Amino acid sequence: MTGRSVWLRLATFISCVLISCLGSSRPSVAQTVAQRGFVEARGAFFPQDTSNDSQNTVVDLLAREEAFVLPTSWIQFAAAIDARANSHGHVESSWHLDFRDRGRLRPALSVRRLSSTLTHGPMTLDLGKQFIRWGKTDIVTPTDRFAPRDFIDVFAGEFLAVTAVRLTLQARDETFEAVWVPFFTPSRMPLFNQRWTAVPPSETALALIDGQAPFPERAQAGVRWAHAGNGYEYALSYFDGFNHLPDIVVRPRADALELEIERSYPALRMLGGDAALPTRWFTAKGEAAYFATSTPGADEYVLYVLQLERQTGEWLIGGGYAGEVVTRRGTSVNFAPDRGLTRSVTGHASYAIDPSRSVAFECAIRQSGAGVYAKGEYSWTTGQHWRTTLFAVLLGGRAEDFLGQYQRNSHLGLSLRYSF
């Protein structure tokens, strides 16, 4: 029996148990069943064309339903499903139920989460497709290694779940976590024929073709030890696996009018740490990680973030610096939004105008001045279910910079969400 079939069987088993639990739940045990969900329409208007994309309006539809069942006090099941549609070809046309999130397009129908959680005393065991978030800083989070993202729209990327076994032990102020991921979930890259893949105007005559993407076969693993002290916290983490962001090899095809883009995912070992220390005036947060690789041609580097944060009145304000030190420069070209946002000053702020209205802002400005990203949004609720959000994203800079390459992708948008 192959590894894949074992996991598919396990997923099927969990699904069956979950469905049977949901099916047998009665109103009298309503406290053991919880659900949440929403339907959202999101439209973005791009005033400028790019060399490879003249579509100025993109509309997304997303419906999400999450259900949680606690048949007994020591076990819990969680399941979530997404249904999507898009006006600009971001979503697969087939309606098969996707579990592994490995496609170039977003699946029309996908299992977002499917997991069981067993608890016994200080031990928690999570099995299945789940979200695992490490680290403390915002915008750039170097130690967050089990959190691939959907970068079809680079600056609106949602996190993708990973299929994992996660064991957590908590003893007083110490938390020890071990994670094992049997199969790899990549981050989803921008589509090659659209505006989030920046193509120099001189090369627009060449078609970009998606080449091979051999996914790593080996499992990934990580451990994290966290200490929550009297008012401060710190954690150390180690990861051995693969970068969920690809290295890219571009190969001209024989007819010379097409370029084949081949993705590969370099091996990665990470040793990192994060800490939060409240002081009288603000909370200082820091995170740093060293990345080593055995893959020839891949970079080795250190990412670090220093950030100050303060919540006062209705304001939450934070700012800091994200840095990068390359310790060994490889030859590979990579798609790396995490590194692309480093060597930058970052900031975020939000303000609650009243219980139903808020504004938020975030930005990253490259220290060289070669790139800038800023996003502002104004959001308000109507009644108990509706939320409307107006947003604007500003991108600028020079074409050779990660942020600057998206200089023609500034946009305005509106999203309307009905939560239930």
Added chain:
Amino acid sequence: MSSRQPPVMPAAARRLSTCVCLLFACSLSRLSSVAVDAADNVRQIVEEAQRRTDATSQRYEGLLQVLDSKGKLADKRWTLERLGAHGDSKMVLRFTAPAEVKGVALLVVNHPDRASDQWMWTPAIERDRRIALQDRSTRFFGTDFSFEDLEERDVDQYDYALAGEEVVDGVMCWRIQSTPKQTKSSQYTRALVWVRKDTYAFTRIENYIKTQAVRRLTYSDFQNVQGIWTARRLEMADLRRGSRTALTLEKLQYNLPMKTEDFTLQALRRP
């Protein structure tokens, strides 16, 4: 050359002076002892109030109605579970409505000798965030309760003085001034607490920053639930903003079996 000599006190005058000093010292000591007694008595009132609300656990479903200064009303709901009582307790609060905040949760670990530890879980980003001490004066999720107001008061965290007696809602109450001890680390300089004489239940707390009253918590709709006199309705008024939040306790139960492991960061992730 003249030297100034201290005036010589006659013996009788010296005796009188000694006597006055002794009397003064004696009265000072008595006054001080009365003050200590009074402080002890006030503390005993608060201790008794605390003793009468002791429970091994508590669970309720709360309906929050937030009324801003312009009269706009927003409803929220949460469930609250608490293990232990007062300074030695843990609490998990989970929002159940409106739909978009379902699953947002707060873990509060109360300590008898210092401010609590608090973490908030936001399911939309699958992350928890520790609420730093200096951020505790912030309003909690658009309500008029601050993060600090969600902590449980413990008798040992304050010094007390009787500030008078007053009838509140037709019931005679002690009016007690409580001042947080240095280890408590509070946004408030002091608070006035009204304690009912008939049941020892808190009926009003008025919190001050320096001399300004900033928040007033009013308790009403008292019911005896499993032997504990409990206010089923609490109203927190933000006196600076002119807004208020009413919290109605539904399905309230005490002394339910609960497990320590349900009050951890891992448990916070579970809905």
